Amino acid sequence: MSNVVTRPLPSLDEPDTGPFWEATSSHELRYQQCRECNKVVFYPRRHCTNCGSSILEWHVSAGEGVIYSLTVIRRNGHPYFSSILPYVVALVDLDEGFRMMTNIVQTAPEDVRIGQRVKVSWEDYDRLSLPVFVPVVNAVSAKPAEDKVVS
Numbered sequence: 490m491s492n493v494v495t496r497p498l499p500s501l502d503e504p505d506t507g508p509f510w511e512a513t514s515s516h517e518l519r520y521q522q523c524r525e526c527n528k529v530v531f532y533p534r535r536h537c538t539n540c541g542s543s544i545l546e547w548h549v550s551a552g553e554g555v556i557y558s559l560t561v562i563r564r565n566g567h568p569y570f571s572s573i574l575p576y577v578v579a580l581v582d583l584d585e586g587f588r589m590m591t592n593i594v595q596t597a598p599e600d601v602r603i604g605q606r607v608k609v610s611w612e613d614y615d616r617l618s619l620p621v622f623v624p625v626v627n628a629v630s631a632k633p634a635e636d637k638v639v640s
């Protein structure tokens with residue numbers, strides 16, 4: 490018997506969010522858009538949050554956006570999350586117009602900034618993948634580097 494602590498994962502059986510999670514196994518970050526009023530809807534729901542229509546279409550995000558807000562988690566009583574401390578929980582504004590809560594990974598928490606450009610990355614599990622984000626290298630540093638040029 491193993492004592493490996495695993496990350497809690499979402500259920501694929503929930504009718505509103507099931508298609509979203511099933512698509513993650515193909516590394517597709519899906520969102521919904523209302524066919525009646527064009528409102529972008531996220532997280533996945535049965536009805537439009539603007540007009541109440543039930544005619545929502547699925548789209549696939551390009552997976553890039555900007556950090557709207559973040560916090561660094563330094564304490565967590567759950568065995569899995571306490572094993573990955575410290576970690577970053579962030580709200581990311583995707584280019585298609587929706588905001589999602591996620592983790593920023595593969596970078597030191599002190600190097601994560603509001604306004605930073607990020608792109609989706611995937612943590613793969615048996616039946617789904619979790620969308621997490623990594624900084625887009627050079628997206629922010631390109632302009633300041635040019636400013637340092639002295640002629």
Ligand SMILES: [Zn+2]
Pocket residue numbers: 523524525526527528537538539540541542
């Ligand atoms: Zn609508």
